[in-house]
Amino acid sequence: MNFKEIAKRAETGPLMEGNDFLMQRVAANVLALKKEYDVKWDGKTLVNLDDGLADRCWEAGKELILRSGLFSMNSRRVIQFTKDEIEDTLNNLPGKVNMGEGKEFTTVYHRGVEDPRPPFVMSGPFNADTHENMFIKLNEAFAQEQIIDCLFLPGYLKELDGLMIRPNSGLSSRAAVLYGEWAREAVRRAGRPGMAIIGHSVMALNEIACTNEAFGLRKTDPRAMVLLSELQVDDVTMGRLGYYLAYGTPIYMAHTPLVGGYGGGPDGTAIIAVASFIASIMLNSEICHIGPQHIKYKTQTNNHSLFLGSLANQAANRNSKIITTTSHTTAGRAGSDQYAYEFAALELAVVTGGSSISGPRPAEPLGFNNVSPLMGRLFAEVGHAAAKLSREQAAGIVEKLYEKYKDTMTLETAPKGLPFEQLYDTGKLVPTTEHKACYDRVKEELAHLGVPFAY
Amino acid sequence: MSEEVVFKKMQDAIANYDTDAAVAAAKEAVDSGIDPAVALDKGFASTIREIGEAFERMDIFLPELVMAANAMKAGVEVLENALKAKGTAVEKKGVVVLGTVEGDIHDIGKTVVGAMLSANGYEVHDLGVEVPSPRFIQAAQETHANVIALSALLSTTMLYQRDVLEMLRNKGLQEEFFVIVGGAPVTQKWADEIGANAYARDAIEAVRVLDAHAKEWTK
Numbered sequence: 217m218n219f220k221e222i223a224k225r226a227e228t229g230p231l232m233e234g235n236d237f238l239m240q241r242v243a244a245n246v247l248a249l250k251k252e253y254d255v256k257w258d259g260k261t262l263v264n265l266d267d268g269l270a271d272r273c274w275e276a277g278k279e280l281i282l283r284s285g286l287f288s289m290n291s292r293r294v295i296q297f298t299k300d301e302i303e304d305t306l307n308n309l310p311g312k313v314n315m316g317e318g319k320e321f322t323t324v325y326h327r328g329v330e331d332p333r334p335p336f337v338m339s340g341p342f343n344a345d346t347h348e349n350m351f352i353k354l355n356e357a358f359a360q361e362q363i364i365d366c367l368f369l370p371g372y373l374k375e376l377d378g379l380m381i382r383p384n385s386g387l388s389s390r391a392a393v394l395y396g397e398w399a400r401e402a403v404r405r406a407g408r409p410g411m412a413i414i415g416h417s418v419m420a421l422n423e424i425a426c427t428n429e430a431f432g433l434r435k436t437d438p439r440a441m442v443l444l445s446e447l448q449v450d451d452v453t454m455g456r457l458g459y460y461l462a463y464g465t466p467i468y469m470a471h472t473p474l475v476g477g478y479g480g481g482p483d484g485t486a487i488i489a490v491a492s493f494i495a496s497i498m499l500n501s502e503i504c505h506i507g508p509q510h511i512k513y514k515t516q517t518n519n520h521s522l523f524l525g526s527l528a529n530q531a532a533n534r535n536s537k538i539i540t541t542t543s544h545t546t547a548g549r550a551g552s553d554q555y556a557y558e559f560a561a562l563e564l565a566v567v568t569g570g571s572s573i574s575g576p577r578p579a580e581p582l583g584f585n586n587v588s589p590l591m592g593r594l595f596a597e598v599g600h601a602a603a604k605l606s607r608e609q610a611a612g613i614v615e616k617l618y619e620k621y622k623d624t625m626t627l628e629t630a631p632k633g634l635p636f637e638q639l640y641d642t643g644k645l646v647p648t649t650e651h652k653a654c655y656d657r658v659k660e661e662l663a664h665l666g667v668p669f670a671y
Numbered sequence: 672m673s674e675e676v677v678f679k680k681m682q683d684a685i686a687n688y689d690t691d692a693a694v695a696a697a698k699e700a701v702d703s704g705i706d707p708a709v710a711l712d713k714g715f716a717s718t719i720r721e722i723g724e725a726f727e728r729m730d731i732f733l734p735e736l737v738m739a740a741n742a743m744k745a746g747v748e749v750l751e752n753a754l755k756a757k758g759t760a761v762e763k764k765g766v767v768v769l770g771t772v773e774g775d776i777h778d779i780g781k782t783v784v785g786a787m788l789s790a791n792g793y794e795v796h797d798l799g800v801e802v803p804s805p806r807f808i809q810a811a812q813e814t815h816a817n818v819i820a821l822s823a824l825l826s827t828t829m830l831y832q833r834d835v836l837e838m839l840r841n842k843g844l845q846e847e848f849f850v851i852v853g854g855a856p857v858t859q860k861w862a863d864e865i866g867a868n869a870y871a872r873d874a875i876e877a878v879r880v881l882d883a884h885a886k887e888w889t890k
Contacts, residue, residue, distance in 0.1 A: 234778065235737075243734035289776060345826055345856070372826045380830040383774045388827070418827055420774065450776050474779060480732040511783065512729060512873070514855070582858070627872065 217301060217498050219461050226454060229285065229293035234448070237294065241284040242446050242488065243478040249276040250484050257483040262522045262618060263565045263611035270329075270530035273483075277490020277531065278302065281447070286495045289444065290451040297498055305497055311537035313466050313502035315366065317410030317436050320403075322365060324503060326537045327570040329530050330607060334600040335572040338368035338414055338541065339592035342577035346371025347584040348394075354636050355402030357589035357645045359411055363596040366412035368574055369440060370399040373417065374584075383420040392417050392425035396432025414468050416440035420452050424459050438466040438503060445474045445509065446488050447495055461500055469501030470543070475520045476511030482524040489528035493538050504532075505574055507543035515547045515579045517558035518625055522614065526565040526607075533570025542566040544575030544595070547625045549633025550588040551651060554621045556658040559591075560598045560667065561617035564610040567602035580627045585636040590647045590655050597659070601667045613665050674705055674713075681714025681746065685722065688738035693746035700750070707750040711761055716792065719743045723790035727875050733783060740789040763794045765881065765888060768811045769820040770798035771854075772831035777824035780854060780874075784820060787874040793818075793881070804834045811848050817888040818881060821867075823854040832857070833865040840866070849888030853877060 232241075250256065253276035255269065264270060285296040311326035324336045340358045355370045373391045374381060381388050395417040403411040415433045417423045426433045433439070439460045441453045460467060471492035479485035489506050496504040506528055508521045516525065525542050532538045544562050548554030559576040567573060576595050578586055602610060624630050636642070639651040647655070663669050677700045684692035693715075700710035722739040725731045751761050767788055771781045778800050785797045796814050798806060811819050823829045832852045839845045851869040852862050862870035869884055871877035881888070 235782075239734060239737065247734075374826045380833075381827055382830055383825070383827045418825060420827070444776065445779055474733070476729055477733045477779060477783075480734070481729070484732075511733065514873075580855075580858075 217297070217305060217500070219458055219500065222295060222499060223454065223458060225295040226288040226291050226293060229288070229295050231293050234287065234289060234292065237287045237448070238446065238478050241294070245280055245283045246479045246484045246487050249280055249487055252276070255483045255487055257481055257523055262519055262526070262614050263568070263607055264523065264527045264530055265607050265611065267534065270527060270534050273486050273527055274490055274531035274535040276487045278494060280487055280491040281494045284447055284491065286498070287448040288454070289448050302494060302498065306494070306536050309497065309537040311539070313539065315436055315438055315466055316412035317434070320408050320410035320412065322412065324539055324572065326539045327533060327572065329534050329570045330568055331570055332603055334603045335567050336541070337363065337365045337596040337599055338572070338574040339364045339595055340368035341371035341587050342575055343369040343372050343416065343418065344577050344581045344587045345374045345584050348373060348376055350585050350637060350642070351398045352402045352405070353642050353645065354585055354587070354589070355399055356405045357636070357640060358592050359403045359406035359408055360645065361589055361593045361596065363600070364592055366414055367399065367403055368414050369416050370395065370402070370413060381419070384422055388419040389422040389425050392419045392422050393428075393432065396426030396428055399433065400431055413437045414440050421455050424456060427463065435464050438468040440468040440470060443469065443471040443492055443495060445472050446478050447491060449499070457499060466503065467499070467501045468503045468505060469496035469499060470505035470507055471496065472507045472509045474509045474511060475524060482520040482527070486524050486527045486531065489524065490531050493528070493532045493540065497538055503539050503541055505541045505543055507545070513547070513625060514627060515558070515625060516543060516545045517547065517562050517621070519618065519622070522562060522565045522618070525562060525571070526569050529566050529569035529571040539572065540570065541572040541574045544573065545577050545579040547579060547627055547630035548621065549578040549582065549631060550586055550591055551634035551639050551654065552631030553654060553658050554624060554631050555591060555633060556594055557617050557621050558625070559595055560662055561614045563595070563598045564602045564605065564614050564667070567599055568605055568607045568610045573599045578633060582632055583635055586633060587636060588639050588651065590639070590651055594655055594659060597669055598662065598667060601669050604668045609666065613667060616665055674703070677703055677705060678710070678714045681710065682718040684746065685715055685718040685739055685742050688735055688742055690742040690745045693742040694749055697746040697749035701753040707753045708762060711747065711750050715743055715746055719790045723787055723878070726787070733779070733786075736786045736790065737782065740786040744789060764792040764885070765817040766794045766796070766814055767818040767820055768796045768798065768807060768814060768816040769822070770802035770807060771800040771822045771824065772828050772835070773801055773803050774831065775823055775825055775828035776800045777822070780824060781822040783874040784822065784853065784877050787878050788881070791878045791882070804831055804838055807835050808838060808842070808844065816848060818849045818851060820877065821850065821852045823852070823857060826856045829854070829856055829861060832867065836865050836867060849884065851877065851880060
């Protein structure tokens with residue numbers, strides 16, 4: 217839908233309180249639609265194998281966005297869509313989007329369920345707090361992994377010149393400029409100057425200052441933005457969206473449905489996820505990211521979120537050409553074996569459902585730079601291998617992996633991990649012997665469980 | 672009508688998330704001459720605790736928790752008015768001023784904390800989202816709060832938690848209020864760094880932490 221029309225509806229739609237929108241339009245409708253379409257989790261399944269359930273979840277989600285609309289938080293008005301508008305948008309999706317430049321020019325395609333083509337791999341610091349002194353090196357180490365298709369969210373610059381950065385301040389504008397410059401410099405140093413960078417420096421509206429064709433983020437770099445839970449959008453996102461659509465960058469729209477929230481359990485939340493996928497394409501998103509939050513675990517690798525990711529992706533990818541991707545946040549932290557068990561389990565659950573992959577990152581990093589480019593490589597390798605599996609084959613491996621970490625999947629009990637500078641020789645930008653041994657050990661174990669690595 | 676029957680009506684109202692029924696049952700308790708403090712304890716308190724526990728186990732979800740907390744709030748108001756008329760007040764664990772800090776529009780986490788605290792006997796004043804730092808202090812003074820609870824969901828908005836603490840110190844009010852911080856990027860280390868009294872990872876922990884520190888914030 218044309219942004220002009222969306223912006224207009226955000227000013228003219230029905231006026232209501234935010235809580236009323238969530239309780240009356242979202243929660244009440246999800247409850248009704250769950251029954252109407254018989255969308256129910258059996259309490260055990262981690263990877264959905266039921267096509268009928270996926271299709272019913274799709275229909276329920278489509279009905280939800282029609283009934284609820286999208287709430288503009290600042291104007292307190294509901295952006296409503298008609299059935300024809302939704303169908304028209306779905307029927308005209310291109311199913312592909314281009315990004316990057318030169319030798320790194322690439323096309324991301326919609327994937328179907330059990331699609332043998334590898335997922336598009338988006339990996340990087342993933343908005344983990346990144347120290348200014350390590351920003352370029354950390355991103356360079358990710359970009360030098362050739363199997364990673366694009367650099368994903370080069371990191372929160374939480375501080376600059378020893379000061380915490382306040383959103384919308386002069387300092388945040390400067391940080392946004394440096395974010396663009398340093399991310400570009402990192403991919404240049406890695407020998408991939410045209411590599412696409414999915415950017416989101418989280419400096420509120422000032423983030424658009426990262427845009428600069430010469431030394432920052434370009435027209436060919438997607439910009440990430442987030443719908444708020446559930447089915448809500450704020451003025452900062454609308455402002456960025458309007459600017460980036462006019463500028464011509466691909467849009468990467470994330471949503472973070474809350475398991476245990478207004479959708480209830482993983483089944484109801486999957487209906488919200490489908491509605492959010494559709495809301496994202498109505499806002500002109502080319503890549504639609506699901507990153508479920510969990511009211512208890514905070515991670516995306518718990519049993520509820522594994523099923524939700526699997527079901528929602530299958531629903532969207534069986535019934536539309538929406539390009540979906542799934543974020544991977546874990547309880548275990550970079551440097552631990554559990555980190556890899558967790559992201560591998562989720563990858564197997566969602567890649568077989570047609571999703572591309574974004575991540576990984578610990579849900580609760582313990583300090584700056586708590587991510588690992590080497591684990592980015594393993595993440596990509598597992599993603600490629602998962603595309604060779606059926607859902608049934610993947611489900612068996614997911615069960616085994618889940619058993620390995622389920623007793624330590626709270627943030628308190630999960631391994632603490634190490635920061636990048638202790639996992640890598642930051643001069644040579646190579647992993648330490650110990651970290652490489654962790655990679656070898658886990659990869660061998662995953663292969664033993666049936667993950668069909670290329671080598 | 673026996674007291675037990677009235678208490679059962681009050682319990683059912685909360686268990687069914689029915690605000691109108693909670694108000695009606697509370698009025699019935701008052702009209703029947705039941706001590707409002709006893710009615711609160713026997714009619715509402717145990718059921719709302721059970722609701723909180725069911726939420727913790729994920730047997731019920733956020734809409735039910737919010738509806739139960741709303742029903743409880745409406746019923747308690749009736750009992751409060753009756754107590755006020757008698758010149759006394761409802762006994763509460765404590766008064767909490769809660770909100771998401773300036774520049775941050777994330778609502779749900781804070782709403783869950785508010786609902787869980789309400790369900791556990793706290794009087795909660797939810798200031799909403801994007802709350803300017805001075806407003807927390809002003810509201811805490813106006814409501815005679817014991818606790819200020821600050822939520823921040825972004826790394827970039829956490830610094831406003833620091834600012835509230837700094838303002839309290841500048842005004843010499845740091846001993847007046849117990850400040851608890853939380854939100855996705857917030858850690859115990861950050862809480863210590865900015866001088867907050869406590870940190871809670873989630874709503875369930877917020878209740879536990881405040882209960883455990885009761886001696887500090889009721890002093």
